[in-house]
Structure formats: C-alpha cells, structure tokens
Amino acid sequence: MPRPLVVITLIVIAAALLPPAIIAVMRTSRTATPRIHFVQDMDNQGKFRAQHENPRFPDGRAMRPAVEGTIAVGEPRTDSHYYFGRVGEEWAPAFPAQVRVNESLMERGRARFNIYCQPCHGLSGYGDGIVDQLARDLLVNSRLGKGTMWVRPRNLHEELIRSQTVGEIFNTITNGKANMQPYGAQIPVEDRWAIVAWVRALQRSQNAELADVPAELRDSLETINLAEEEASNG
Ligand code: HEC
Numbered sequence: 001m002p003r004p005l006v007v008i009t010l011i012v013i014a015a016a017l018l019p020p021a022i023i024a025v026m027r028t029s030r031t032a033t034p035r036i037h038f039v040q041d042m043d044n045q046g047k048f049r050a051q052h053e054n055p056r057f058p059d060g061r062a063m064r065p066a067v068e069g070t071i072a073v074g075e076p077r078t079d080s081h082y083y084f085g086r087v088g089e090e091w092a093p094a095f096p097a098q099v100r101v102n103e104s105l106m107e108r109g110r111a112r113f114n115i116y117c118q119p120c121h122g123l124s125g126y127g128d129g130i131v132d133q134l135a136r137d138l139l140v141n142s143r144l145g146k147g148t149m150w151v152r153p154r155n156l157h158e159e160l161i162r163s164q165t166v167g168e169i170f171n172t173i174t175n176g177k178a179n180m181q182p183y184g185a186q187i188p189v190e191d192r193w194a195i196v197a198w199v200r201a202l203q204r205s206q207n208a209e210l211a212d213v214p215a216e217l218r219d220s221l222e223t224i225n226l227a228e229e230e231a232s233n234g
C-alpha cells in the first residue's frame with residue numbers, strides 16, 4: 001500500500017474514535033454549566049416571576065391582586081361555627097347544626113383518628129402512640145437522640161383537655177397547638193368534626209361513672225370488679 005494512503009487511513013480511524021470517546025466522557029462526568037441548547041422551544045422565555053416588578057402596572061407589581069369581590073372555590077366561609085369552631089368570641093360548646101352526631105359519624109371519626117392521631121396519641125388517646133414510643137426509645141438508646149428533646153403528645157384524658165369545648169378541640173386539629181402541627185390542610189372540615197366526636201367518645205370511655213352504664217348492665221359490671229379483686233387478692 002502506498003505510504004500516504006496508510007497515513008490517511010490511520011488518521012481517519014483515529015478521528016472516528018473521537019466522537020465515541022467524547023460521548024463516553026460526557027456520559028460519566030458532571031458539569032454545572034447548562035448543556036448546549038440548540039432548539040429553544042419555549043424553555044427560555046421572558047416572564048415575570050412571583051414577587052418581581054412589572055413596570056407596566058402603575059403599582060409596579062407583577063403579581064396582580066385578586067379583583068375585588070372575587071370568591072375562591074370553597075369559599076366564602078361565613079359560618080364560623082362550622083369552619084372555625086367559634087361562636088362569637090368563644091369556642092363553640094356544641095357541634096354545629098350541619099354535623100349530625102350519630103353512629104356513622106362516630107365510625108368515620110374513629111377511622112380518621114386512627115389514621116391521623118393514633119400514631120402520636122395512641123389508640124385510646126393516652127399519648128402513647130408508636131411515634132411517642134419510638135421517640136422515647138431513641139432518646140435513651142440511640143446516638144440520634146443525643147442533644148434533642150421530645151415533647152410528648154398530650155394524654156387526651158387529662159382534665160385540661162376533657163374540660164375543653166368541642167370547638168377548642170376542633171381548632172387544635174385545624175391549626176395545631178404549641179408543639180402539635182396543624183391538620184387543617186389534610187383533614188376536611190366534616191372529618192375534623194367526626195374526629196372531635198371520637199375524641200369525646202374516647203374521653204367518656206376512660207372516665208365513665210357507674211351512672212353512664214345502662215341500668216341493666218350495672219350488675220354484671222360489679223361482678224367483674226369483684227372477680228378481679230378476688231384474683232388480685234388471691
Ligand atoms: C406528630 C404527633 C401528633 C399527631 C399526629 C397529633 N398530635 Fe395532638 N399533640 C401532639 C403533641 C406533641 C401535643 C402537645 C403539644 C404541646 O403541649 O406542646 C398535642 C396536643 C394535642 C391536644 C391538646 C391541646 C391543648 O389544648 O393543649 C389535643 C386535643 C390533640 N393534640 C389532639 C389531636 C388530634 C385530634 C389529632 C389527630 C387529628 C392529633 N392531636 C394528632 C402531637 C400530635
């Protein structure tokens with residue numbers, strides 16, 4: 001083969017290896033500069049961002065305030081008892097008229113409580129849910145707990161909480177309180193009232209008096225107590 005042909009062939013082979021080599025490097029290395037963008041489509045365009053200026057408006061704001069009288073979907077919330085648990089300046093002492101406290105509301109409340117509240121407050125509301133147990137375990141037994149603190153979820157059977165009105169508990173769920181985060185965004189209004197009803201049921205279940213038990217069942221209760229006492233004495 002003539003020498004120039006050999007040289008040209010070698011150059012062509014070497015040049016042919018370049019693109020795959022470049023691709024291999026590009027695929028495995030990182031860079032902060034944006035890739036070359038031949039076709040812009042609408043990826044980069046002039047626009048006004050939130051909170052930026054727009055000199056075209058007399059007030060210079062790019063974000064336009066809502067036209068006066070605009071009502072968003074789901075508003076207006078004029079019924080403060082139903083939406084905020086308030087009657088006038090006070091927390092509502094009773095459930096709002098549109099919430100019917102019946103068995104299906106209770107069932108709903110129990111299900112929602114067990115989803116949203118039970119992890120912290122526990123199935124029966126004593127403030128000993130799985131999150132609380134894990135947190136206290138970490139505080140004692142793990143490096144992760146060092147230098148942190150844990151505010152325990154409230155025991156919902158404390159006198160302080162039992163004496164609160166339904167409106168106040170509704171508000172705690174909606175807006176949170178102290179170290180408890182709000183659940184207004186996750187739990188619809190109707191479900192929040194259902195949870196309040198279930199919290200009330202839990203509280204009653206742990207603080208019931210003999211008078212709360214239907215008369216025909218009281219005798220059997222006393223027998224149970226006697227049997228327990230005998231067992232512990234024996
Ligand atoms: C992530 C854990 C957590 C979840 C979930 C949670 N709570 Fe709490 N809750 C707390 C903590 C912690 C406190 C105590 C706050 C404090 O005293 O700083 C508290 C306090 C409360 C109180 C007492 C407020 C007061 O007046 O002092 C009520 C009532 C309550 N929670 C109800 C609920 C209900 C109902 C749910 C479900 C919708 C719920 N919580 C979900 C952690 C939680």
